[in-house]
Amino acid sequence: MTDKGIALMEQTQEKIDHASDSDILISVNHLVKRFPIKGGLFSREIGSVKAVSDVSFKIRKGETLGLVGESGCGKSTLGRCILRLIEPTSGQMVFKGQDITHLGAADLRKLRRNIQIIFQDPYASLNPRMMVEDLLTEPLVIHKIGKSRQERQARILKLLDMCGLRREAMSRYPHEFSGGQRQRICIARALAVEPEFIVCDEPVSALDVSIQAQIVNLLQDLQKELGLTYLFIAHDLKVVEHISTHVAVMYLGKIVEMSTAEDLYNNPKHPYTQALLSAIPMPDPDYRKKRTILKGDVPSPIHPPSGCQFHPRCPVMRERCKVDVPELRGISHPVSCHFAE
Amino acid sequence: MDSRAEFEKILEVKNLKTTFKTEEGTLTAVDDVSFNVYKGKTLGIVGESGCGKSVTSLSIMRLIPHPPGKIAGGEILYRGQDLLKFDASQMRSIRGNEISMIFQEPMTSLNPVFTIGNQIREAIGLHQKLSKTEIRDQAVEMLKLVGIPAPEKRVDDYPHQLSGGMRQRIMIAMALSCNPQILIADEPTTALDVTIQAQILELLKELQQKVGMALILITHDLGVVAEMADEVAVMYAGRIVEQGNVREIFREPKMPYTRGLLNSIPIMNKDPTGKMKKKRLQAIPGIVPDLLHLPQGCRFQERCSYVIPECKQQEPDLRVVASHPLMPHKIRCVRNI
Numbered sequence: 001m002t003d004k005g006i007a008l009m010e011q012t013q014e015k016i017d018h019a020s021d022s023d024i025l026i027s028v029n030h031l032v033k034r035f036p037i038k039g040g041l042f043s044r045e046i047g048s049v050k051a052v053s054d055v056s057f058k059i060r061k062g063e064t065l066g067l068v069g070e071s072g073c074g075k076s077t078l079g080r081c082i083l084r085l086i087e088p089t090s091g092q093m094v095f096k097g098q099d100i101t102h103l104g105a106a107d108l109r110k111l112r113r114n115i116q117i118i119f120q121d122p123y124a125s126l127n128p129r130m131m132v133e134d135l136l137t138e139p140l141v142i143h144k145i146g147k148s149r150q151e152r153q154a155r156i157l158k159l160l161d162m163c164g165l166r167r168e169a170m171s172r173y174p175h176e177f178s179g180g181q182r183q184r185i186c187i188a189r190a191l192a193v194e195p196e197f198i199v200c201d202e203p204v205s206a207l208d209v210s211i212q213a214q215i216v217n218l219l220q221d222l223q224k225e226l227g228l229t230y231l232f233i234a235h236d237l238k239v240v241e242h243i244s245t246h247v248a249v250m251y252l253g254k255i256v257e258m259s260t261a262e263d264l265y266n267n268p269k270h271p272y273t274q275a276l277l278s279a280i281p282m283p284d285p286d287y288r289k290k291r292t293i294l295k296g297d298v299p300s301p302i303h304p305p306s307g308c309q310f311h312p313r314c315p316v317m318r319e320r321c322k323v324d325v326p327e328l329r330g331i332s333h334p335v336s337c338h339f340a341e
Numbered sequence: 342m343d344s345r346a347e348f349e350k351i352l353e354v355k356n357l358k359t360t361f362k363t364e365e366g367t368l369t370a371v372d373d374v375s376f377n378v379y380k381g382k383t384l385g386i387v388g389e390s391g392c393g394k395s396v397t398s399l400s401i402m403r404l405i406p407h408p409p410g411k412i413a414g415g416e417i418l419y420r421g422q423d424l425l426k427f428d429a430s431q432m433r434s435i436r437g438n439e440i441s442m443i444f445q446e447p448m449t450s451l452n453p454v455f456t457i458g459n460q461i462r463e464a465i466g467l468h469q470k471l472s473k474t475e476i477r478d479q480a481v482e483m484l485k486l487v488g489i490p491a492p493e494k495r496v497d498d499y500p501h502q503l504s505g506g507m508r509q510r511i512m513i514a515m516a517l518s519c520n521p522q523i524l525i526a527d528e529p530t531t532a533l534d535v536t537i538q539a540q541i542l543e544l545l546k547e548l549q550q551k552v553g554m555a556l557i558l559i560t561h562d563l564g565v566v567a568e569m570a571d572e573v574a575v576m577y578a579g580r581i582v583e584q585g586n587v588r589e590i591f592r593e594p595k596m597p598y599t600r601g602l603l604n605s606i607p608i609m610n611k612d613p614t615g616k617m618k619k620k621r622l623q624a625i626p627g628i629v630p631d632l633l634h635l636p637q638g639c640r641f642q643e644r645c646s647y648v649i650p651e652c653k654q655q656e657p658d659l660r661v662v663a664s665h666p667l668m669p670h671k672i673r674c675v676r677n678i
Contacts, residue, residue, distance in 0.1 A: 278539075283608075
């Protein structure tokens with residue numbers, strides 16, 4: 001993306017929000033993550049995958065940015081880069097005015113009091129040998145919160161209550177809970193250190209529909225109560241629309257379209273976004289819409305297509321798309337397509 | 342049987358009951374389930390995890406591991422013959438030949454050490470007396486049918502060389518290779534991305550029209566059911582709690598559980614003026630009951646907002662609330678809401 005593209009993007013975002021820069025909680029500029037592919041003699045680097053390629057966005061305090069895209073588009077890698085669980089290759093991340101891209105270990109620990117993450121699989125992200133009390137005490141001990149055991153315990157009780165769990169849960173192990181309840185424990189653990197920003201990486205994808213709604217409601221209530229800011233990564237477009245104020249669509253490591261949730265869902269400009277939205281099955285047997293069915297699969301990010309990376313699957317592809325790489329440009333909102341109007 | 346060919350009943354499940362022995366006692370995973378499957382039509386079975394929808398389909402295929410599982414009662418009539426009375430070799434001639442099945446995870450259902458051609462040929466070779474070249478030709482033909490590009494080359498690929506969507510296509514090709522009368526699809530698109538899901542659903546619809554098979558579609562996604570099914574059965578804790586033709590179920594759901602499920606889905610904004618009204622999702626409180634410790638009375642009572650004292654006394658029967666020549670609307674609820 002060029003600077004001009006970014007300037008346009010900022011303009012559009014400002015137009016949408018009329019808010020000042022001081023509200024920006026986190027901004028990501030030109031973030032790139034390249035994974036080397038090793039092989040051959042002595043594990044030489046024989047290639048690389050650009051999992052995240054030149055991604056920029058800003059999130060204001062109290063807002064939720066939804067990040068959607070198919071599997072392998074780099075949305076989870078991006079989420080993990082923000083927490084520095086994966087070190088970005090280049091680019092810059094600024095949290096509350098502080099550049100967090102190159103923080104040292106001690107500062108990074110402090111940062112993680114402010115930025116937390118909730119993962120997709122609540123079964124895999126809780127230690128099966130720890131009781132819920134210990135699971136929730138651990139972050140408090142690490143960050144030296146609470147002076148005495150009593151104080152910590154009181155805090156844990158409050159957290160459990162906030163996340164809709166009973167106090168008996170304290171002395172139980174993760175396997176005694178259902179999937180939805182485990183996700184509540186994960187949320188309670190993330191909230192234990194009173195973060196301002198939470199990366200939610202597919203937090204409801206592993207749950208049943210009725211439980212999904214419970215967790216989505218919980219996340220929204222907590223956001224209102226505690227003034228949290230979310231980066232909400234998911235492939236379920238319906239849930240993303242419901243919870244997000246802004247939505248970014250990713251394809252092969254790049255953001256191809258970004259706007260407010262309302263604008264993006266009502267007025268999608270990029271052919272990929274249009275196809276994604278049209279592919280959602282609606283719970284209404286009489287709802288027959290014109291569906292754009294994309295041909296083929298997501299291409300391998302090791303050998304991404306030339307020009308516009310979407311061109312081999314694009315229903316409105318023209319000659320120029322095979323050669324020229326489109327940049328994010330503002331129409332009514334940022335879109336990276338030569339022919340979107 | 343209906344005189345019109347289009348409503349030919351080919352499978353009739355009557356009072357099916359499947360149990361599993363566990364250390365804590367015997368639980369009934371599928372309890373008194375009945376439904377009909379018609380030629381060329383699609384029956385959608387929906388429900389949350391553990392409701393018995395997959396066990397129902399495995400029971401039809403007689404694939405319930407025994408022990409601990411056991412089909413404890415009922416009848417499964419395929420063209421009038423009870424499959425539960427068939428011996429192992431008779432069942433083998435049905436499985437894959439007359440009734441086929443595709444599963445959720447296409448990677449674990451394919452053998453990683455054989456080429457896909459090999460695996461499709463195995464299915465054809467087992468059921469049809471054809472020469473080697475004929476079998477190979479038919480395998481290629483099947484790959485072409487399910488929309489695999491360059492099938493002559495792909496037939497020699499191994500499963501790991503294909504993407505998730507391609508693997509599911511291979512599964513469908515294998516399942517359809519012997520022209521089955523019934524295809525059971527157990528969460529066929531759950532592991533796939535939404536764009537690939539659209540491709541696979543489209544393919545299933547197209548093949549159904551071409552081949553005229555009946556489809557039993559098992560899923561938790563109400564959107565997929567609304568799009569694909571002619572008849573819907575909603576399952577909860579081993580029971581069918583609501584059943585009827587698709588329009589009836591989505592227009593006028595009568596059972597509080599079905600309503601709850603529909604209200605749990607965030608509805609995409611369809612308002613043309615562009616004003617989005619974000620309502621709070623109406624989640625169903627609580628969790629699914631433990632099948633070993635079911636409450637007395639209605640199984641949904643603890644989570645139901647319409648509960649009355651009567652619900653706690655006796656489990657309601659499945660009763661007809663709206664008639665329909667083939668797919669009457671039935672609910673298992675005492676209330677009229």
